[in-house]
Amino acid sequence: SAVISQKPSRDICQRGTSLTIQCQVDSQVTMMFWYRQQPGQSLTLIATANQGSEATYESGFVIDKFPISRPNLTFSTLTVSNMSPEDSSIYLCSVLPQGAGEQYFGPGTRLTVT
Amino acid sequence: EDQVTQSPEALRLQEGESSSLNCSYTVSGLRGLFWYRQDPGKGPEFLFTLYSAGEEKEKERLKATLTKKESFLHITAPKPEDSATYLCAVPNSGGSNYKLTFGKGTLLTVNP
Numbered sequence: 425s426a427v428i429s430q431k432p433s434r435d436i437c438q439r440g441t442s443l444t445i446q447c448q449v450d451s452q453v454t455m456m457f458w459y460r461q462q463p464g465q466s467l468t469l470i471a472t473a474n475q476g477s478e479a480t481y482e483s484g485f486v487i488d489k490f491p492i493s494r495p496n497l498t499f500s501t502l503t504v505s506n507m508s509p510e511d512s513s514i515y516l517c518s519v520l521p522q523g524a525g526e527q528y529f530g531p532g533t534r535l536t537v538t
Numbered sequence: 539e540d541q542v543t544q545s546p547e548a549l550r551l552q553e554g555e556s557s558s559l560n561c562s563y564t565v566s567g568l569r570g571l572f573w574y575r576q577d578p579g580k581g582p583e584f585l586f587t588l589y590s591a592g593e594e595k596e597k598e599r600l601k602a603t604l605t606k607k608e609s610f611l612h613i614t615a616p617k618p619e620d621s622a623t624y625l626c627a628v629p630n631s632g633g634s635n636y637k638l639t640f641g642k643g644t645l646l647t648v649n650p
Contacts, residue, residue, distance in 0.1 A: 425584075455636055466542075466640040467582070467625070482637075516581050520636050526572055527636065529581035 426451055426519050428530035436536045437507055444503045445533045447517035452497035455520035457527065458490070462513045473500040473517075507537045540565045540630050544641035551648050554615045559644045561626035562608040571609050573602050574625040576643065582625055616648045 427450040437443050447456070456473040471479040471492055479492035494500045504511050514534050518527040541564045551557055563571065570589050574582035586595040588604035595602045599620060601612040611624055623645045627638040 428581075457636065464642070466642045467627075467638075468640075469637060472636070518581075525570055526584045526587050527638070528584060529574075532579075532581045534579070 426528045430530040430533050434534040442505045444501050447500045449498045453519040456500050457518045458502045459516040460513045509537045512537045540639045542639050542641040544644050548645040553650050556614045559611040563628050565628050566631035569629045572627045576623045618648045618650050621648045
């Protein structure tokens with residue numbers, strides 16, 4: 425397993441601004457992911473954060489809107505840019521430890537855009 | 539398109555009243571099915587992985603089973619602390635194992 429922390433745990437932001445969410449893991453992991461969980465919806469994968477290279481985005485998500493950094497094997501950030509109320513959601517990071525089949529999730533960041 | 543459907547959307551039980559949650563999936567070549575528990579304001583907590591039809595996993599009052607089309611999460615004599623949203627997920631067909639399709643979850647409430 426892995427212990428994952430996220431900052432901030434929640435935030436209320438103005439339309440048009442940006443928020444950067446941090447994800448810290450207690451051990452080195454190759455595979456790190458960012459998800460979005462909108463109210464009443466299932467978790468949706470935004471992108472895979474690749475250490476040392478650009479993130480790999482899923483259909484419907486673009487780098488300009490959700491830039492991701494992965495400077496090392498224990499840390500990643502997700503920025504939600506030029507926010508609108510439709511970006512209000514819970515953002516979660518997860519990791520897939522080496523040799524594990526299952527992902528482990530952080531506590532999430534609850535974002536409200538007004 | 540891969541799909542995961544969970545039912546019911548919500549379930550209310552009395553303490554001690556056993557029941558089952560359902561997760562049906564359509565995916566080509568199942569490469570595992572995952573169950574998670576999510577408490578309000580928290581991230582999903584891993585419970586079980588099932589890989590083949592007929593497989594069963596148990597943890598305390600929970601037992602997960604898998605067939606070729608669906609999985610069940612059986613809850614025996616639940617307690618109020620079992621109240622949570624239960625999510626299931628499968629790896630996307632044709633892609634890497636780590637790209638998961640999640641169901642919307644079942645919100646379980648256990649009353650004392």
